Amino acid sequence: MNYQIQEDGSMPTLITPHGEHSISAILFDKDGTLLEFVSLWGSWGECFLVRFSRQLKEHGLEFPVQHLASLLGTVHDAEGRIIDYDRNGPLAMGTMNDLYAILSWQGYLLGLSWAESMELTDRCRQEADALMEQSKPVRPLPGLLHFLDGCAAEGIPLAVVTADETAAAENHLRWLGIRGYFSAVIGTDQVERGKPFPDMALLACERLGIQPAEAAVIGDTNGDMRMAKAAGMAVAIGIASNAAAEAAPAAATARLGATSSPAGVNAAATVLATGSSRAADTRPARSLLPDADCLVQSYAELGIGRIAR
Template sequence: MAKLQVSGHHYHIQGILFDKDGTLLDLHSLWNSWFDQFYETISNQQVVSKSELAEFIGLDIENKIVSPRGPLAIGTVEDIAIIAALYLYRQKLPWNEAVQTSRNSIQEVNATIDWDRYLQPLQGLSAFLEKARQSGVKMGVVTSDDTDIAEQHLHLLNIHDYFQSIIGSDQIVNPKPFPDIGDKACQEMMIDPESVVVIGDTNGDMKLGKNLKAKANIGIVSSADEDESHLTEANYIINHYEMLDIT
């Protein structure tokens, strides 16, 4: 087994399960840009308040920060669609039209946005993934995003081939923190969930690891100045991948 070292402790592991947004790639730059296009698409069809819609889905557009406790950071694509539809419904749009407008807008943005322009890997990620692969660690991505979008992002970051399993919320019934997504990834990688560590930026990721009985749950916040109080179930908190070592 490989040995993962974090904060002076070490764990013998077979695998690592990563969240995607905020864990492999910078959360704030990506989803602020995505929301700008989402708002423009909806506002072409319905008069809406940009700040109110942003607040509904958990985005502070003034400071360009995604709330780690909000739907945009934690929820599935369908969650965001329904929450945006609820906002449109409150603006007096009939419910069926609100749902259709929201879903169609998300599909349009996802199909047309220049993902490559906004995707940025977290500090030290590529070197850590390479070292983990050389150490024989199997790696999987377990994300609330849809699988096809996750695959696209990983290809654009040139890290897709590091992962033996990539599971989006569209492949499972019960989302995080239920263990389903982690169990499925471990089955694909043919390893025991209790032999992995989980790395993520939300407490849902940490609870996922807890429900899997993972060896350790590592929370990640991309800046030392960033609030980390939401990571109540994390065993350790890091700011970048240079704070981990694997042999």
């Protein structure tokens, strides 16, 4: 279904620093690709970890603070704020059920029954989700809106393929004001296997009415790149922006909600202000995204044009 072909026979082209690619559609990851990862998930993670530790203390248990950063794959500053994340870690690549299982397992290891630990994790989830709904801590990546406008101007159908659940992804896109750009939103709850398997990409192409070889994938983890390869996509573009440099003010609103009382402040200081067991990831982008066909720092390096067929 090549309805983007114009009367002069030209096709949409994705212009990258490493060449041009004739495409019929683009599939985007969400977190770290459309929205700044730390702006949303740093806020969520801080809120969840504070409440998780607080709930454990109410059961007479204490989670070792030195393990908090490695629990989800986050990088904390000296004040306990999440400033970066492991792009190959559970917060970046796992499903929400993966994250809940990790946290429930920790409660079980500390002495709770599995049922008690699951209930504790679910209470923390509800509190963190409610705070996110209230504060809506999302920001688009630099240059994203201009790039989406360029895609829309050329009539290129777009879809989102995310490890998040579909309903949550729909909310986040609406918070950003960009839901209208996308013809399909595919969450991990719609497929049997999530990233790095091809299922979401293939379903998105089916919904858009195109062949996988006609689509580009843009993402920020190697799971996105491997999904693109497994699905036979035309090109896999890695967004390799420095999240740590952009993250300083990211979670301020949600942190205020998490620590709005003296008790909350003390809990946050006690629980999180310990630094990280991981240093900010300074490895070359190529080593983080080895399966990308092309790496860019921002959308300013990408463009949309047309080539004659």
